[in-house]
Amino acid sequence: MINIPKGTKDMLPEESYKWHKVYEVIGDIAKRYNLKEISTPAFEHTELFVRGAGEGSDIVNKEMYTFLDKGERSITRKPEGTAAVVRSFVENGMYNNPMPIKLYYKTPCFRYEKPQAGRLREHHQFGVEIFGGDTIQSEAEVLMIISDFLRTFGLNPTFTINHLGCSKCNTAYKEILRNYVAPNIDEFCSDCKVRYNKNILRMLDCKVSSCKTMLQGAPKITDCLCEDCKSRFSSLLTLLQQLGINYVIDKNLVRGLDYYTGLVFEIIDDNKEYGQNAIGAGGRYNNLVEELGGKSTPVIGFGLGIERLLLYLDRIGYNFDNNEKADVYVLDMTGNSAYTLNLVHRLRDANLSVETDIVGRGTKAQFKYADKLQAKYVIVIGEEELRDGVVTIKDMTTGVQERIKESEIVNYCNK
Ligand SMILES: [Zn+2]
Ligand SMILES: [Zn+2]
Known part of the structure; x- marks a missing residue:
């Protein structure tokens, strides 16, 4: 008997009605928010992800399924959804169309991770990217999309959010952080030493407990925002309160990808059995379109893991109505x-x-x-x-x- 590769899962026929339900809800939400579907290939040129996710990210350094095809091109199976959508946005000149451009996708993603519950080497994502409009209204809209999506399953999500600042305050903060860790840099883990040079913000994301301890007292980005960012973040928080969207601020939240600017957020499933997993996460990335060769366009988006959502719904005993029985x-x-x-x-x-x-x-x-x-x-x-x-x-x-x-x-x- 040949077994399924490690870290992958079959969608079995007795479970498929749950997937269909999730996809049906995605379709409903897309219609209500006038999101248009986009589908990109399962593999892209490796360089797209290196430039997209960033050289300092774990995804690029450790987790990509990269291979040379028969034409000796370096190809990578899509590790996340955003870079490919931005590539298509640029390649198809979508920035010439009236904004906003509101896209959604369903895609498999491939990451070479240590398999455990909620962490697969192939998983599926529902994602949204909204191009155009560097506004708190577009940020609120994205959070409302996720919130409405999860509400359909009887969930009332709390977003963990943070603000990474604009390029001005972000650069200033990196300098502050660099000065803070410099005296002890030898005591950090080897990954952190690399991050120190490549993208120091990612040190805040380190899972190694000694690194965590050393960073506990570090200055927080949210306390170092420029006046513009500060007032914008507080307007967003007010708007979220007025819209009834729950959030908590996590000043250490930086996300694992380099392309974020400004708002970042996560929805966490905190579970004793398999620890903390983000069911969904996203943020604003205003430089990526330009980075990938397009006309500078602000974007905000998120990705939500379907297997993780299903795992969570099973755990809380959500009743999927199986309406796929024979009449x-x-x-x-x-x-x-x-x-x-x-x-x-x-x-x-x-x-x-x-x-x-x-x-x-x-x-x-x-x-x-x-x-x-x-x-x-x-x-x-x-x-x-x-x-x-x-x-x-x-x-x-x-x-x-x-x-x-x-x-x-x-x-x-x-x-
Ligand atoms: Zn700023
Ligand atoms: Zn570390």
Whole structure:
């Protein structure tokens, strides 16, 4: 037997209705917010992610599925959704269109991580990117999209948020932080030493406990914002309060990617069994379009992990209504396949979900199987029924059994 690769998961048929429900909700939310779908390839030129996510990020340094194709090009399987969408935005000249451009996507992402619950090497994301409008209104809209999406599943999310400042205050802050850690830099982990030179902000994200301890008293970016950023962040917080969006400020939140500027946020599932996982996260990145060769365009977006959401919903006992059961099981006792299959086909033409025997079960076994399918109706065709042009139909929810004319069957099942 050949096993599934480590860190990957099948979407099994008995689980697929949950995925369909999530995708259906994504479609509903997209419609309500007038988001347009974009789909980009599963792989891109490696350079896109190096320039997008940043050389200092864990994704680029440790986690990418990179290979040389037969033409000796360095190709990488998409580790996250944003860079490819921005690449397409630039390549297709979307910045020439009236703003905003509001896009959403569903995509698999590939990261070579240590597999554990909620951390897969292939996972799926629902993401949104809103191009144009460097405003708190676009930021509020993005948080409302996530909030409305999660509300559909009965969740009332609290966002963990932070503000990374504009290029002016961000640069000033990096200098302050550099001065703070410089005397002790030898005591930090090897990753942090690299981050110190490449993107010092990412030191704040280090999971090594000794690094965490040393950084506890470090100055916070949020306390070093310029006047513009400060007043803008506080206007956003006021707006969020007025909109009923819950948040807590986490002054250490910097996110694992280099491209963020300004607002960053996460929705955390804090769980004893498998620790802290972000179900969704995002932020503003106003330099990425230009970085990837386009006309400078502000963008705010997020990505939300579908497997993590499903894991979370299962854990809290969310009841996914399985509406993917068969409507009708047609049980033929006569052996007149043409008659039965024509009847089945008429029901299917009427958009009903219909099953009938195609594996050669006997009558008794068919009754048992029909029960197991939990079809709403079971239709029985016996010799008598065939002769009289009727069928016996049993409503499995009420237990009521009737004989009705064959010609009335579609209406009956559709009522
Ligand atoms: Zn600023
Ligand atoms: Zn460290």
